[in-house]
Amino acid sequence: MTAAPVLALHGVSKRFGAVQALTDVDLEIRPGRVTALVGDNGAGKSTLIKTIAGVHPIDAGSISWKGREVRISKPHDAQELGIATVYQDLALCDNLDVVANLFLGRELRTAHILDQVAMEREARELLDTLSIRIPSVRIPVASLSGGQRQVVAIARALVGSPEVVILDEPTAALGVEQTAQVLDLVERLRDRGLGVILISHNVADVRAVADDVAVLRLGRNNGVFPAAETSGEEIIAAITGATDNAVTRRSLRRDQQGSEAEPEQNTDAEGAGEETR
Amino acid sequence: MTAAPVLALHGVSKRFGAVQALTDVDLEIRPGRVTALVGDNGAGKSTLIKTIAGVHPIDAGSISWKGREVRISKPHDAQELGIATVYQDLALCDNLDVVANLFLGRELRTAHILDQVAMEREARELLDTLSIRIPSVRIPVASLSGGQRQVVAIARALVGSPEVVILDEPTAALGVEQTAQVLDLVERLRDRGLGVILISHNVADVRAVADDVAVLRLGRNNGVFPAAETSGEEIIAAITGATDNAVTRRSLRRDQQGSEAEPEQNTDAEGAGEETR
Amino acid sequence: EAGGGDDDDNEGGGGDGGGTIGLLLPEDRTTRYESFDRPFIEGKIGELCPDCTVQYNNASEDANLQKQQFDAMLTDGVDVIILDAVDASTTATWVEEAEAEGVPVVAYDRLAEGPIDAYVSYDNERVGELQGQALLDALGDEAEGSRVVMINGSPTDPNAAQFKSGAESVLEGTAEIVFSQDIDGWDAALANEEMNAAIDSLGADGFDAVYVANDGMGAGVINALEAAGINDVPVGGQDAELAGLQRIVTGVQTFTIYKALQPEAEITAEIAVRLLRGEDFAELTPDSADSPTNDGIPSTLLEPVPVTLDTIEDTVIADEFYAPADICTAEFADACQEAGLG
Amino acid sequence: MSDKLAPDPRLLVRERGLAGYLEDFRRRITGGELGSIPVIVGMIIIAVVFESQTGTFLSPRNISNISVYIAGPGIMAVGIVLVLLLGEIDLSVGSMAGLSAAVWAVLSVSHGVNDLLAIVLAILAGAAVGTLHGFFFAKIGVPAFVVTLAGFLGWSGLQIWVMGDEGTINVPRDSLVRDFNNFYFSDISAAYGLAAVLSLGYLGALLFQERRRERAGLPTRPLSEIILRVGLVAVAAFITAYTLNQHRGLPLALVIFLVILLAADFMIRRTTYGRQIFAVGGNAEAARRAGINVERVRLTVFTLASALAALGGLFYAAQAGGASKSLGSGNLLMNVIAAAVIGGTSLFGGRGWIWSALLGTLVIQSITTGLNLMGMASEIQYMITGAVLLVAVVLDSISRRTQRTAGRT
């Protein structure tokens, strides 16, 4: 927690119709650190990062960039600040080919004329580093497999030179090798001094690459943990809000040994405390 | 491998434009067994199960159901046989609410008149068993989170009484608790004597619930392994087609110990043998 | 000037030889063009010149389409063109083109601009005047100071403006125009709504007569009057459409204007055949007309005839425009009996 | 805990009773979910403006006229709503209306076919045409826009051809078609009776449904909400009935239109077929994968739309006093589509309701009639109609904008 946060959210709330998706959420992202954002399905993770990315405005609260309060009212604003986002739903243009999607909004060009050759060459290089096979970079992304699409979306975030990279479940559809590549990539980004937000349901991956783990529960903060000093069980307990859950029960049943699955109680208490704050 | 296969594919090939997505693929699904279908991104897994589900016709090869050759030319045909499918892209109608999506194509009704009350009640029960919180079963699925949508898609497969259930990366967007629930569900289905095809990139999950592991590589079979007797490394090697891959390199780097990451050589050889057959 | 292009295969030339006559009519939704003008013209040409062929096109009220059809006639190498223009005022260049290729043009019904060779028509202003006069006649003693509702033709149809101004010229001074509306596309349903609006805003007793520009719209107007229980005001249109005549027989419509199409069509056909053969046709065109571009055009201007219940027999039936049997179908048999028809 | 989840704490749950209902209503309004309120407010503004300008706009006679005029385009708009729910368009409805009127007139008047039979045949001709459209669209895969554009041209050619030598054929005095425009149930009990049936029917349906939900342990609407809803419907129905009775009574046209609206509304909201229409309109591929026979749904919807257009054409003929070669041309098509959209049905499929056919037609017809009463020149009418059409939807769009939640891509 040495460097000052490059991005800080304070008291952010967001409502959709009758659903209060986020209530009074705080989050800090520091350069050179990977912050994992975890939480149950529907906890509000994607909603939170979409507010940062400018997809939808916040109802209340503030966002500061390098200590200065900013208003992010559209995706372009976030990009101007230096925030690159990989969305959970990928947000690709199905009718465009891989190259066009990779450079969308940041086309290489002379005057306003596209430099197709340079883009195609760079696209090939970019995809090679993520070790994905894509039949051709000139086919529409609609015909790619789920994992291929996801890699294209991830590669997009690397075009340009962002200062903060947000990855919303970037490895959900990826194979083992591609997942490993993405985790490597996350580490490379951190080492280059970028701030990274990683949303993931994979606790092992989170513990492997994250520096901090921020937990969201039912649209509220439920604690921030140093990844190195927190066990997987503790994180899961903070996510589910209970020590007795389907995960523990499942491992209990399979392992036939109760002691290992007994997590500590305080995590949940702390979380509950924040929740009613 | 006791029971006769309920579903058997033989020599299935499928081409999209200039891409030969599947070449001469065999697959057998037996009742009361979970067959995991694994493979790299773009290996052809989704394409394969879509041919079974009737989404697109096969170019060559045959499909047999309980020993009898069948033609599955549209999704309805597959459903009539008793095949329920959870697609990787979920295939939900965003404009319809959760209840309507759950019962789409299998509405509860008297004559042709919908029984909204019965459907809503059953929907609530179904979702409860998958321990997902959804703000309301009467909101359009467009406004659900990624994981909530996935659970809706999974729950759909349980409406009706299928004999074979196909799950294409069903836990990709799910939280730890929901994932555990789905794995439990898979086991329950197996125990009820159903044939289950589970596509997943998570080798641990695969080894936990699968009986057989069928590997696809570059659109061809790359071996079928008994889950119980095959190590994770062996499976990964069959998937990536190489013993030296990003995964092994990553764990090598992290663990600083070369011996554990050394997988056996024969798996790949076997795979390669099939590939060039 | 002798007819016939110089580059066509079936050379028209003089004598009794054959040739091709192009016929361009402006629209296909009113009865007259397809049911009368065209068969009369084709029939007469066939009679006068058995070896002639008629090339026919209808422009569906589209001036641009008509220009293309005009070009197609020239491409096909017709020898004479009979032109009933969608928009008579823009035809100057077309006619010049035809003239340059030696294809004479006869203006039919509407006075096309440009160097046309002859013009045969009814006078649209005159039609309007007759309509106005017929209304006043029907009102009789009550004409002075009477209140008239005008349901006019389409604002985009130049003829409609002429009908309207003709009628106004007669009505003004004697009667008062209390409601006047143009109807898009001569649409009968819209005419019905406008008539209802007139009844609504003027009251059922707020007017004494209804001018309706043609019989097609007359149906909708009379429908509105009947629905409001108004059956004592004179209503009249034009065209002597079958449906209009039937309404006259039953007494719900007062008059229509009959433009005897047969003489108009046949004179035109004969002029065209003579132009084709390079013969003189002066005796067919006793009148002279001036268009904005050309003066002294040899013309025949025919007189339109108002038709009422009393004059049906001497006009449309005498001309065999319609037979009593056409008008007196089962539904109208009684009314015909009463009127002494059929 | 995982077997029976507690209600989601983030859901802003409505209090029970009227207060809760009103609170929820207020929240929706401020949140921009205006539903059909803009159109209704728009209608009220239109009525007030025209009444102040003409003094006759709200007269029983004019209200009665409007209620007759809307039947033809309204019935056609019901068909368009169905097609729009599929995410498609039918450009041929105007031509179809004209063709149907021509078929009926030629059969019944010129060929002496029994009047009712001729009506049925005209509607069947519509259904056949629609099936043809549906075939090319659903089975061959030609975009519906193109199929019905071809129909737009082709059927109006056929209409002219069918009419043959006659430009216009009068509606006979004793024809049912004439009654479509001119028949009124003049006994005042007819209009009041219908109003009562509608109100009580609505009340009964709501009560029955809530009872079942309660028994099944599902959340229910508060009684106060039911009373409020039914009350509004009843007030509107009885005021309309009273006004109509001031003139000539309950028009047959309105009765037929209402029956079609109710039947179509029931169909799309309460039957599997209706559900399938929404599913196909929302995501055709997902619907197909759910085992829905997408082709059949598409085919039948186009059949229905053309059959309704055919029926609507007969109402036009009734109003015009006859079938003609030009019936159905002009702005009819655009007005009908505009009505469906103004009423709140999306052009993009899967979102809408049948009542938009009523609301939209009412808005457009009110403008036309009001301007007619004011004696506005027709070019000014064009401009005002265009402007009001825009304003009617702008209000809705602005509210939707504030509410827009930047959903999924």
Add this chain to the structure above:
Amino acid sequence: MSDKLAPDPRLLVRERGLAGYLEDFRRRITGGELGSIPVIVGMIIIAVVFESQTGTFLSPRNISNISVYIAGPGIMAVGIVLVLLLGEIDLSVGSMAGLSAAVWAVLSVSHGVNDLLAIVLAILAGAAVGTLHGFFFAKIGVPAFVVTLAGFLGWSGLQIWVMGDEGTINVPRDSLVRDFNNFYFSDISAAYGLAAVLSLGYLGALLFQERRRERAGLPTRPLSEIILRVGLVAVAAFITAYTLNQHRGLPLALVIFLVILLAADFMIRRTTYGRQIFAVGGNAEAARRAGINVERVRLTVFTLASALAALGGLFYAAQAGGASKSLGSGNLLMNVIAAAVIGGTSLFGGRGWIWSALLGTLVIQSITTGLNLMGMASEIQYMITGAVLLVAVVLDSISRRTQRTAGRT
């Protein structure tokens, strides 16, 4: 292995050289990827049938006429293609064409404004109208269909109003507008020169591009393919030039149309703006998230479409010989949209090409002209046009069906 992947073994790689190109071509055809082949085959069939029926369809005079006729609707269709690429529709182009002709005529003829200035003002009026449409659509969020439907009514009202008492205003003899229809570069070197410039320009562009690709180590097209493509273009260009020279030479109208086609094609395929149009049409929300100013793209496309419609309107006036109150009404709108769709631009956004404006207009105009030459009764013309329109697209749809890959939901 993971740093530099081998080419995907499942990709059916084309052999190098002409054989590979032809093999690939055969594979596409049998696989149902027909591209613009159905339209071109359709054109050939249309030409052969009409020539055999009339003997004059392929005469230089008729070809020359057609090449002039297509300019007006073709220019308007370019605008519609742009709008369709956005996934939207512009229903106002017909009214806009009429309004523009009226503005030009009233300014130039009635008010004595300089002819060229009046032309520019008419086009600017179009641009302003389009910007207004774009504003309501992009900024306020009113569906484009509704905005332009309001425009369809409103602008044609304004057109009638602008024309005032004049039913028609003739095109003056010395006006540039007259040249839009009547001016031909009669020197035969003009037509041949243009053909040569087009062919060599295409060759040069292809060679330059392939050189750059080769240098960058990207896969390139075989030389034989380049020769084949350029050869086909050159043959078509020189045959057309020869034919035009047989009549009156190269029409100014055709030159203007071609310049607009080439410019628009360059714009949508080679500039960032064009890329943005495709992105917005494919997935507006994804485009927005990529930082594209979606509103600006929408606004400018509608501006362009209306400006092109305004220009097209002047060609219409030139052809008819004057501006009138009814210019642009009738089937113009439908024909222009049909042209864009027949030419292969999708109604659903993000898929299409500019040349569909040329191909589609050519098909529709050929049918009209052929039927005119044959002297077909107008109702039969309607029916045949409808049928041919359908057939033109059916072929394409069937091929697409066999190829359809049941993509994502």
